Amino acid sequence: MKNQTHTLLKNIFGYDNFRPLQEEIINRTIEGKDSFILMPTGGGKSMCFQIPALLFDGITVVVSPLISLMKDQVQALKANGIKADFFNSSISVQEENEVITKAINGDLQLLYLSPEKLISVSNTWLKQLNIKLVAIDEAHCVSMWGHDFRPEYTQLKVFRNSLPNVPFMALTATADKSARKDIEEQLGLQNSKLFISSFDRKNLSIEVRGQVQKRKKLQEIVSFINRRKNESGIIYCLSRKNTEEVANHLKEIGHSVAFYHAGMSNEEREKTQTDFINDDTKIIVATIAFGMGIDKSNVRFVIHYNLPKNLEGYYQEIGRAGRDGLPSETLLYYNMRDFVLYSQFAEDGANSAMQKEKLNRMLQFAEAKSCRRKILLSYFGEHLTENCGNCDVCANPPKDFDGTIITQKALSGIARMGEKDGITMLINVLRGSNNADVHEKQYFNLKTYGVGKDISFFNWRDYIIQMANQGFIEIMYAESSALKITPIGWKVLKGEKTVRLTTPISIDDKKKIKKTAKTVIEGETNKDLFTELKKLRYTISKEEKMPAYIV
Ligand code: ADP
Ligand code: MG
DSSP: OHHHHHHHHHHTTOOSSOOTTHHHHHHHHHTTOOEEEEOOTTSOHHHHHHHHHHHSSSEEEEEOSOHHHHHHHHHHHHHTTOOEEEESTTSOHHHHHHHHHHHHTTOOSEEEEOHHHHHHHTTTGGGGSOEEEEEETTGGGGOTTSSSOOGGGGGHHHHHHHOTTSOEEEEESOOOHHHHHHHHHHHTOOSOEEEEOOOOOTTEEEEEEESOOHHHHHHHHHHHHHTTTTOEEEEEOSSHHHHHHHHHHHHHTTOOEEEEOTTSOHHHHHHHHHHHHTTSSOEEEEOTTSOTTOOOTTEEEEEESSOOSSHHHHHHHHTTSOTTSSOEEEEEEEOHHHHHHHHHHTTSSTTHHHHHHHHHHHHHHHHOOSOHHHHHHHHTTOOOSSOOSSBHHHHSOOOOEEOHHHHHHHHHHHHHTTTOOOHHHHHHHHTTOOOHHHHHTTGGGSTTTTTTTTSOHHHHHHHHHHHHHTTSEEEEOSSSOEEEEOHHHHHHHTTSSOOEEOOOOOHHHHHHHHHHHHHHHHHSOHHHHHHHHHHHHHHHHHHHHHHHHTO
16 A cells, blocks of 8 residues: 555655655545544645545545635646546536536546535435545534634534444644534544644744834835735735725736735636636735635745734634745734724624634734744644744844743742633732632632732733743633643743743833824724724624635
8 A cells, every 4th residue: 555655646646755644644544544634724635535535446525615625626636637526506507417427437536515515415316426535624614613614514424424434534724622622523533533733834934013004014015025026925904995905006016916805706706816826916915705725835925914813814824825835924014903903893792702812812922022933833732942043033032031930930820720720810829919819719828829029910911921922831712711831831840941031011111002002093083983893893704704605
């Protein structure tokens, strides 16, 4: 088998070596076992089911949420001489019949279906197929805990139960611990093995620029693009209006550019997307509706015109750059106005507390003064031991000092409180506060009670966030936002590792920044702001749901 998989990789796909984990996953699948694959975008997930599909003497069913995804993959497979087809709402009845005939006659190696189509045909002709493998791509759509939830995905368990001896694989680039558990249960995976490959994308440089005025921001973007003539890139904006404004401005000065958002017709969107993929349009200015299912390897830069809502979204979006592994750049702009606007959306609605926490984390990332890649990866549970050397902070490190003892105090507080409490409680204990919560839990008996009196509440907060950013503390969002100590955090506690911290900016400066943002917002007439908020809230919900409309 080993030789066979290598031969296929080389002869059919033209690659010399497997990427990390691909071979292990392929072997496990050939043995008929279930797998859960968590690999970053561009990591090479498709290969994990495509090679087994070629080795099995039957058909592989691939569940995929987007027409564009299916089209691209099927096209690429056909170009490599593989018998593949898709079955979704974009094809005619006649084409449907042709696909069905091929599938039943054993004339197809891979069949791609949307979940709704699969459910609708699962009791008819699908039963006649000799199914040898089922791959659920973009499996995060199964879980309500993740983003892009698709209710139809939850019905796949019935399909799983009807094929007890067929290996199933769930593939996704985005699922934290709670989402992973949920996905496994929803799909009914059996003794599945979890494969996580590193989320570190070393070829992406990371830069963040804060508090830049709108006009200056546009100027900077223009000079950024001018220095990268003919390179392909994506600029993400919060609102549809912004995408059009920025695109029109760039077009006027001679760039090859188009905008993209959920307010456009299906045809317009499809054309924009195809032109981008074929390099007929170099730059896309888009809302978050753009991206899922776009397999373009030579995107050289991703710019965020506004602060994203959370780190998951941000990482997904920058991950669309440099899929070919070549150096690529990412640039994030943020200002307090975006933050305040977003906090207002999160005000009501389900899980608003969690949304707010995630938004805070996003801002902390943007404001951080330590290696950005460390922060990002530690958010996803991966802890780098060295600074990355490829982000703006590493390029221009701030003055820091030995913060080992401060960190040990905080960590020991967390440990003694049984890793059950959040930041506020920790600071109250460290500062020896007398408040009711501290009393109720009898934390004044702890050894760490009051050991951090000499540091202000405000500065403790800043330090603790730095500790989380450097991966010593994990902030668990699932139920309450409890602090947990990571494996390297324990090393610090045991004195096996030292910590560098930076001096927090003064509370006055911080207040000034917040106040400016507030006055910017208050300065605009309330009516305008209200209308903008209402409009944005409406569009954002549409942009987020967009994938569902195009199946
Ligand atoms: P994902 O689904 O994880 O986002 P894809 O399966 O679309 O990623 O793969 C991304 C790119 O990597 C594709 O262009 C694919 O052909 C390429 N690729 C996959 N496996 C390998 C490999 N072993 N060597 C080189 N390129 C690979
Ligand atoms: Mg994929």
